[in-house]
Amino acid sequence: MTRKYFHGATQRATHPLVWFAAVICTIIAIAVIIVGIVMFAGYMIIHPRVPFITVTSAHLDNLQNSVSGLLDTEITIIVRAENDNTKAHASFSDTSFILSFEGLNIARLVALPFDVKKNSSVDFHYVVQSSSIPLSPEQMDLIDISLKRDKISFDLKGNSRARWRVGPLGSVKFWDHLNCHLKFHPSNGSYIHSHCSSRAK
Ligand SMILES: *[C@@H]1O[C@H](CO)[C@@H](O)[C@H](O)[C@H]1NC(C)=O
Numbered sequence: 001m002t003r004k005y006f007h008g009a010t011q012r013a014t015h016p017l018v019w020f021a022a023v024i025c026t027i028i029a030i031a032v033i034i035v036g037i038v039m040f041a042g043y044m045i046i047h048p049r050v051p052f053i054t055v056t057s058a059h060l061d062n063l064q065n066s067v068s069g070l071l072d073t074e075i076t077i078i079v080r081a082e083n084d085n086t087k088a089h090a091s092f093s094d095t096s097f098i099l100s101f102e103g104l105n106i107a108r109l110v111a112l113p114f115d116v117k118k119n120s121s122v123d124f125h126y127v128v129q130s131s132s133i134p135l136s137p138e139q140m141d142l143i144d145i146s147l148k149r150d151k152i153s154f155d156l157k158g159n160s161r162a163r164w165r166v167g168p169l170g171s172v173k174f175w176d177h178l179n180c181h182l183k184f185h186p187s188n189g190s191y192i193h194s195h196c197s198s199r200a201k
């Protein structure tokens, strides 16, 4: 019995390759922990904030519908790209927003890739001019109702891709999504301010 037991123990002696694998695994585990600590320290020091996009102001310059069902409109929209990071530049790309009325696309607002300096912002003034947009009878009714109530709502939807450095080890990419209603008083064109930002309130 004793001999048999001893024999079995010998068979289970650890192979040098297993020791080698264990050492490698330990080194990898320690490396992962160190990288984690460095990234966390970088995060704490730099305190990264997601750059975001906001509609700061707008104006309905013109809104006219004809009896034949054509819509003419001009809308000014001011979009701000904001980078609250005090230690990192941000860059934005693939910026594209669609302005629509009740599912009817009016215009696409785009921007070429651009940079926003540390703790800074960049404003884009868009002047959307659209004429002779054909309306369906339902959309014509909705325009009439909006004019009577002196309140009209457009939709602005789209994305921009923000990229900025986080810590010493690299950069982060993030999609900024915008999905909001732009409301105006048609009588004087004034914008009814509401939250319209890729950053949660
Ligand atoms: C960031 O900008 C704000 C206002 O624009 C300013 O009050 C603040 O001091 C700036 N912070 C740094 C670290 O530059």
Ligand SMILES: *[C@@H]1O[C@H](CO)[C@@H](O)[C@H](O)[C@H]1NC(C)=O
Pocket: 150, 185, 187, 188, 189, 190
């Ligand atoms: C525009 O009209 C609305 C409603 O009639 C009013 O509340 C608002 O103060 C006006 N804005 C300006 C800038 O005159």
